[in-house]
Amino acid sequence: MAGQSVGAQVWTIPNVLSMLRLLLVPVFLVLVVRGAYVAALVVLVVASLSDLLDGYLARRFDQVTRLGQLLDPAADRLYIFAALVGLAANGLVPWWIVVVIVARDVMLLALGVVLANHGFGPLPVHQLGKAATFALFFGVPVIMLGLAFPAAQPVSEPLGWSVTLWGAFLYWWAGIIYAIETVRVVRIPRASGPAASDTLEQGG
Known part of the structure; x- marks a missing residue:
């Protein structure tokens, strides 16, 4: 707020x-x-x-x-990781989708280290990142819904997979935006530190 x-x-x-x-x-x-x-x-x-x-x-x-x-x-x-790992362990989703989701957050962790080394805090959360997380948090449980209640599977499985794959795409799209913003921020001269901090706080 x-x-x-x-x-x-x-x-x-x-x-x-x-x-x-x-x-x-x-x-x-x-x-x-x-x-x-x-x-x-x-x-x-x-x-x-x-x-x-x-x-x-x-x-x-x-x-x-x-x-x-x-x-x-x-x-x-x-919760997203746990659901994907559990489903992949049961052979119900491919492991590549787990790798895709985890790799994006590993990249963000690396970007956070880069920012910290240049004296900046985490980047503001982008609305695209929020939308991606929401899509994944909705899509994966919908897939599970069909497993819990087979009668719903004809509807829940295609819906859940379409939302999950779209969420994974948005997840990486947001990740690329964070990477571009990180490059922009770390190029700000150290002499303009306070101004740089203000610019970072207003980003996202």
Whole structure:
């Protein structure tokens, strides 16, 4: 929310909810690997609802924190990775889609190191990146829905795959935008450090 302060607290209710959501990731992964797709979907629904709740509470009670801003996207990515890894381990999705998704985040991690070495923080989240994450977070569970309820598979499988592949494309498109922005930022002369920081904060 525009103009809302970002705190440094750790033990806030929204952060605790985010931590609990992260703790459910290995449970979710085990359920997917074991083929317990109904139970896995229940865990995913609980995690998604907690995500909505902690976001609402953080804004409602002015408890937006830097830790929360890190935990939320991390949890989203881990659930996507866990679902893809579990499905790939069962031979239900090809491993290349897992590699494609993970490789993009490895690239972003490398870009973060480059930015840090030049005295900059992480780049602002691009709207395209948000759309890509949403597409993946929607598409992969839809694929799982067909596995949990075979009657829905004729609809859920093509829908889930089309959204997931589109999300993977957008994921890399956003990654390329981040890479271009990183190159632009690190080329800013050190003498204009404060101005460079302002430029970075206004990006995205």
